[in-house]
Amino acid sequence: MSDARDTLFRYLTLLQLIPRSPGRISTPVLKEKLADRGFHIDTRSLQRDLGQKLSTQFPIGCDDSQKPYRWYFDRDFQCHLPALDVPSALTLVLAEEYLKGLLPPVVVGQLSAHFNDARQLLDGLTSNGLSKWARCVRAIPNGKALIPAELNEETWQTVAEALLEQKAIDVTYLSRTSGTKKPLTLHPQGIVSRHSATYLLAHVDGFEDLRQFALHRIKHATFSQRTWQARDDFDIDHYIQSGAFGYRQGPEDVVLEAEIARPVAWLLQETPLSDQQTIEALPDSGWYRLTALVPDDQQTLWWLMGMSTNVKVLAPSTWRETLKANAAQVLANYQNTPGTSDTN
Amino acid sequence: MSDARDTLFRYLTLLQLIPRSPGRISTPVLKEKLADRGFHIDTRSLQRDLGQKLSTQFPIGCDDSQKPYRWYFDRDFQCHLPALDVPSALTLVLAEEYLKGLLPPVVVGQLSAHFNDARQLLDGLTSNGLSKWARCVRAIPNGKALIPAELNEETWQTVAEALLEQKAIDVTYLSRTSGTKKPLTLHPQGIVSRHSATYLLAHVDGFEDLRQFALHRIKHATFSQRTWQARDDFDIDHYIQSGAFGYRQGPEDVVLEAEIARPVAWLLQETPLSDQQTIEALPDSGWYRLTALVPDDQQTLWWLMGMSTNVKVLAPSTWRETLKANAAQVLANYQNTPGTSDTN
DNA sequence: GAGTGCTGCGACAACTAATGCCGCATGAAA
DNA sequence: TTTCATGCGGCATTAGTTGTCGCAGCACTC
Numbered sequence: 173m174s175d176a177r178d179t180l181f182r183y184l185t186l187l188q189l190i191p192r193s194p195g196r197i198s199t200p201v202l203k204e205k206l207a208d209r210g211f212h213i214d215t216r217s218l219q220r221d222l223g224q225k226l227s228t229q230f231p232i233g234c235d236d237s238q239k240p241y242r243w244y245f246d247r248d249f250q251c252h253l254p255a256l257d258v259p260s261a262l263t264l265v266l267a268e269e270y271l272k273g274l275l276p277p278v279v280v281g282q283l284s285a286h287f288n289d290a291r292q293l294l295d296g297l298t299s300n301g302l303s304k305w306a307r308c309v310r311a312i313p314n315g316k317a318l319i320p321a322e323l324n325e326e327t328w329q330t331v332a333e334a335l336l337e338q339k340a341i342d343v344t345y346l347s348r349t350s351g352t353k354k355p356l357t358l359h360p361q362g363i364v365s366r367h368s369a370t371y372l373l374a375h376v377d378g379f380e381d382l383r384q385f386a387l388h389r390i391k392h393a394t395f396s397q398r399t400w401q402a403r404d405d406f407d408i409d410h411y412i413q414s415g416a417f418g419y420r421q422g423p424e425d426v427v428l429e430a431e432i433a434r435p436v437a438w439l440l441q442e443t444p445l446s447d448q449q450t451i452e453a454l455p456d457s458g459w460y461r462l463t464a465l466v467p468d469d470q471q472t473l474w475w476l477m478g479m480s481t482n483v484k485v486l487a488p489s490t491w492r493e494t495l496k497a498n499a500a501q502v503l504a505n506y507q508n509t510p511g512t513s514d515t516n
Numbered sequence: 517m518s519d520a521r522d523t524l525f526r527y528l529t530l531l532q533l534i535p536r537s538p539g540r541i542s543t544p545v546l547k548e549k550l551a552d553r554g555f556h557i558d559t560r561s562l563q564r565d566l567g568q569k570l571s572t573q574f575p576i577g578c579d580d581s582q583k584p585y586r587w588y589f590d591r592d593f594q595c596h597l598p599a600l601d602v603p604s605a606l607t608l609v610l611a612e613e614y615l616k617g618l619l620p621p622v623v624v625g626q627l628s629a630h631f632n633d634a635r636q637l638l639d640g641l642t643s644n645g646l647s648k649w650a651r652c653v654r655a656i657p658n659g660k661a662l663i664p665a666e667l668n669e670e671t672w673q674t675v676a677e678a679l680l681e682q683k684a685i686d687v688t689y690l691s692r693t694s695g696t697k698k699p700l701t702l703h704p705q706g707i708v709s710r711h712s713a714t715y716l717l718a719h720v721d722g723f724e725d726l727r728q729f730a731l732h733r734i735k736h737a738t739f740s741q742r743t744w745q746a747r748d749d750f751d752i753d754h755y756i757q758s759g760a761f762g763y764r765q766g767p768e769d770v771v772l773e774a775e776i777a778r779p780v781a782w783l784l785q786e787t788p789l790s791d792q793q794t795i796e797a798l799p800d801s802g803w804y805r806l807t808a809l810v811p812d813d814q815q816t817l818w819w820l821m822g823m824s825t826n827v828k829v830l831a832p833s834t835w836r837e838t839l840k841a842n843a844a845q846v847l848a849n850y851q852n853t854p855g856t857s858d859t860n
Numbered sequence: 861g862a863g864t865g866c867t868g869c870g871a872c873a874a875c876t877a878a879t880g881c882c883g884c885a886t887g888a889a890a
Numbered sequence: 891t892t893t894c895a896t897g898c899g900g901c902a903t904t905a906g907t908t909g910t911c912g913c914a915g916c917a918c919t920c
Contacts, residue, residue, distance in 0.1 A: 178573065179524070179877095179878070179879095179906085180523075180524060180527050180569065180573070181573050183524050184595075187597050187598065188595075188596075188597065188598065188599040189599070190598055191598055191599075191601060192598050192601065195601070199896075199897085200895085200896085213879075213880090214879065214880050214881080215896080215897090216879080216880070216881080216897090216898080217878075217879055217880075219896090219897065219898075220878085220879090220898090223897090223898090225524065229522065229524070229525050229528075230597075236897095238888095239886085239887065239888075239895070239896055239897080240895080240896065240897095241896085241897080245597075245598040249597075249598070250596070250597070251532075251596075251597040252532075252594070252595070252596065252597075253531050253532065253589075253593075253594070253595035253596075253597070254531065254532065254534055254535055254536050254589040254593070255532040255533070255535075257535060257536065257539065258676055258677050258680055258681070259626055259672060259673045259676040259677065260626045260627060262676045262679075262680060262707070263619070263623050263624070263626045263627055263676075264627065266619065266623070266707075266709050267611060267615055267619070267627070269709075270614065270615065270618050270619075270709075271611055271614065271615075274614050274655075274658065275607070275610065275611070275614075279607050279610070280607070282603055282604045282607045283604060283607055283608065283611070286630075294680060297680050297681055298680075298681075298682065304680075304682075305679075305680050307706075307750075307751065307752055308679060308705060308706035308707065308717075308750075308752055309679075309706065309707050309708075309752075310706070310707075310708050310709070310752055310753070310756060311618075311708075311709045311710070312708060312709065312710035312711075312756065312761060313658075313815075317658075317815070318783075318784075318787035318788065318789060319787060319788045319789070319790070319791060320787060321786045321787050328603060329603045332602055332603040332606045332607075333602045333603065335606075335649075335652060335653075336602055336606060336638060336641050336642075336648075336649050337602070337641055337642075338642065338648075348782065361652060362651075362652035362653065362654070363606070363610075363652065363653050363654075364653075364654050364655075364656060365610050365613075365614075365654070365655045365656065366655070366656035366658075367656075367658050367783075367787060368658070368787040369786055369787050373652075386786065388786065389786075406651075406652075407651065408651055408652055408653075408654055409654070412654060412656070417656060438692065439662075439711075440662075442665045442713055442730065442732065442733075443662035443663060443664060443665050443711060443712040443713050444662065444663045445662060445663070446663070447663060471657075471661070474822040477821055477822050477824060478818040478821050478822055480821060480842045480845070480846055481842060481845045481846055481849065484849045484850070492850065495846065495850065496846075496847065496850040496851075498824045498825060498843075499842075499843045499844075499846040499847040499850070500843075500847055501824070501825045502824055502825055502839065502840075502843040503840060503843040503844055503847060505825065505828045506828070506836065506839065506840040506843070507840075523877085523906090523907070543867080543868085544866090544867085557908080557909090558908070558909050558910080559867080559868090560868090560869085560908080560909070560910080561907080561908060561909075563867090563868065563869075564869095564907085564908090567868090567869085580868090583866070583867055583868080583915085583916065583917075584866080584867065584868095585867085585868075861920100862919105862920090863918100863919080863920080864917100864918085864919080864920100865916105865917090865918085865919105866915105866916085866917090866918105867914100867915090867916085868913105868914085868915085868916105869912105869913085869914085869915105870911105870912095870913090870914105871910105871911090871912090872909105872910090872911090873908105873909100873910095874907105874908085874909090874910105875906105875907080875908075875909100876905105876906085876907070876908085877904100877905085877906075877907080878903105878904085878905070878906080879902105879903085879904075879905085880901105880902100880903090880904100881900105881901090881902095881903105882899105882900090882901090883898105883899095883900090884897105884898085884899090885896100885897085885898085885899105886895105886896085886897080886898105887894105887895095887896095888893100888894090888895090888896105889892100889893085889894080889895100890891100890892080890893075890894095
């Protein structure tokens with residue numbers, strides 16, 4: 173692919189072939205991979221590159237306990253080309269704050285080297301040594317942050333690789349209902365991350381129906397001998413919208429009409445509910461009339477519920493009724509003496 | 517810092533000094549920066565490095581319309597060292613899906629080169645050429661995703677840099693109340709991203725009090741001549757918790773006691789509300805008793821509201837009363853004939 | 861319009877580094 | 891023990907790198 177004469181580029185390629193620390197790669201394998209990329213060099217040269225050139229300038233380690241030496245990058249090293257600029261670094265820091273509440277720690281940890289790199293850059297900005305930036309940047313998550321489910325690092329890596337490289341996996345799955353561990357062979361078809369839990373969509377070996385498996389209930393995962401079975405007809409968006417995660421109710425968008433209080437009107441003017449939205453002031457009393465085309469899903473309904481007395485839904489009537497019935501039910505709940513709660 | 521003899525490393529340093537495309541750097545500046553880092557080389561060598569070596573192997577451009585030539589990286593080029601692994605790439609894709617709903621497009625765009633890199637890697641995985649991964653990975657945002665406020669790219673870059681490098685800025689600010697544009701000089705102290713809007717915390721030149729400025733209402737921003745004024749006593753967490761964003765109500769955590777329906781119990785068992793939480797089954801009818809130490813904030817209250825009939829709060833009594841009063845109010849709203857539309 | 865300074869570029873020679881090859885040492889497997 | 895795979899030092903050859911010089915274009919000044 174590229175002229176073998178160029179040493180710089182060979183070094184670069186070499187560096188890209190060396191994995192981050194849990195991973196390892198042996199000298200002969202490196203030689204072969206370099207050859208694949210058009211760099212046909214002597215084993216001795218490769219050894220020199222690694223042992224004398226790269227490992228003195230980069231945080232590269234060598235496991236020499238066995239004879240084909242195996243090389244790896246320091247776990248927390250990250251080098252961007254081109255280097256990060258200040259706004260990008262700031263964005264990364266914000267991104268990390270958000271993601272910590274949305275994805276399992278292990279998954280976010282996958283990117284920790286990137287975030288560390290950003291932090292290091294920011295640390296170096298103020299000459300006084302005080303890392304001020306850490307005290308002046310915050311992300312406030314949208315909605316209540318539940319604590320993400322615990323997830324095993326190896327499980328994530330295995331599942332991610334299996335899904336993307338189309339392999340079947342053998343797992344030990346902790347059933348939610350029975351609480352027992354079951355061995356299963358799965359054919360991964362998709363991953364859905366929602367709230368703070370992440371689910372694998374797969375079908376069990378020998379069956380046709382697609383099921384959801386919470387990643388944090390997969391206690392152990394290895395690649396399987398079985399060949400992966402595709403499902404040609406699978407469409408993840410269709411699957412989600414069919415209500416598999418309890419979200420969408422109707423396939424069509426609906427026109428929401430509501431009266432909204434001034435603070436809500438302000439909020440929606442800046443961060444609209446929908447790109448088809450109008451807000452008009454009502455004659456008196458600081459209320460506004462909202463019209464918006466929104467999806468007919470649980471999320472929107474929840475948002476409306478959260479607004480409580482600041483929003484009065486006029487249409488669609490089903491929502492209006494739902495909200496009304498809900499309010500009545502909640503009120504009824506709280507008017508009973510609590511403790512011995514009964515039917516509902 | 518490093519031996520000047522090493523060419524590879526000098527190339528690497530050089531590559532790191534070249535900014536991504538909107539940015540530019542001229543040859544003399546590069547020479548100086550290299551000298552700072554211990555590489556004392558002739559101008560001619562630098563010219564050769566750029567024009568003959570690097571620009572043939574890397575997506576580097578050169579603006580030769582003016583005489584000190586100015587160099588830059590292609591806008592969408594990104595090279596990670598070590599290279600991304602599959603699980604990291606998948607994480608990046610998930611992260612992007614989440615962030616698109618949380619940060620302004622311009623801010624996420626700051627990282628687009630990173631995300632593109634991840635996508636490219638995933639594209640290359642399946643040999644059949646079909647990029648299957650795009651059809652099997654989804655993130656479902658937590659809560660209703662409002663459309664992020666529109667934000668100018670330059671504004672973001674200027675503000676980010678000003679905040680982190682402690683500079684004052686001159687802005688044109690569109691007042692929310694009056695709708696008029698005002699010129700202001702601001703001394704940035706912090707950035708808070710919340711929901712889909714991002715706010716700058718700053719005090720106006722000549723004043724002492726801290727105010728919030730929505731970034732999307734800053735129509736123009738440049739660095740100011742005025743020197744930046746610090747505020748030693750500023751603590752962003754304290755500021756947020758003092759209720760500036762309408763979140764926290766009480767400074768102390770409270771013990772939430774509630775009866776919850778089975779689906780909620782399952783949810784909370786996997787993604788807890790708090791790390792101090794217990795759930796016990798109630799004798800009959802599939803309800804559970806929840807006890808959890810949670811922050812006394814609006815977020816939690818909203819979450820409880822969203823759960824509606826699936827949660828009956830027993831304590832704290834203030835919340836119980838709030839929820840009850842809310843329900844009563846909502847019900848009252850819907851029992852009046854609202855506006856022109858009427859019951860159905 | 862000539863002078864001046866900055867920058868880019870081609871050429872060249874001296875120098876330095878990279879490469880492939882050989883032989884030997886080591887340790888594990890046969 | 892032998893055999894094989896691998897690492898490592900050394901060495902001669904080859905290839906690349908570097909500073910220097912001279913020239914040319916361009917903007918700016920006087």
